[in-house]
Amino acid sequence: MARFLAGAAACFLLVTGVFLFWQSRAEQAPMLPAAPPPQTSAPSMVVQEELPLPMPKAPEASARTREQKRFDRTDKDKDGRITREELLAPRRKAFAKLDKNGDGRLSFEEWAVKTIEKFNGADKDRSGWLSRAEYATTAPPAPKKKAACKC
Numbered sequence: 001m002a003r004f005l006a007g008a009a010a011c012f013l014l015v016t017g018v019f020l021f022w023q024s025r026a027e028q029a030p031m032l033p034a035a036p037p038p039q040t041s042a043p044s045m046v047v048q049e050e051l052p053l054p055m056p057k058a059p060e061a062s063a064r065t066r067e068q069k070r071f072d073r074t075d076k077d078k079d080g081r082i083t084r085e086e087l088l089a090p091r092r093k094a095f096a097k098l099d100k101n102g103d104g105r106l107s108f109e110e111w112a113v114k115t116i117e118k119f120n121g122a123d124k125d126r127s128g129w130l131s132r133a134e135y136a137t138t139a140p141p142a143p144k145k146k147a148a149c150k151c
Helices: 002-023 063-074 084-098 113-122 132-136
Strands: none
């Protein structure tokens, strides 16, 4: 019985496909008449149309241009040379922010200060460990969904 139903379904699909293919054939459109010949007028009456100028292409940013911008950001005194101090200055500032006691060395506690502060803020009962509810408060916020269109 299943073979009979499968055969009937296959025949129905085949007939439907042939019918849809036959109906989708495009009919040839009637041929359009040829364009009329251009009109000629007296030479004194000829007015030349102004052709639009081609749009200039926007310059593309080359790798050298991006590299030059990066160089200029690092070259703080604009002398065309990057010194060791200019290259390391941002790292020294970041290190100084972490070095809370100013001894020039980072202890683990100084390096992990944000994590320790996060733990202490989540440990409401000051037990030294986090329960499931306390740990759930440390989850990062969900990313904001951007609107699909600004209508």
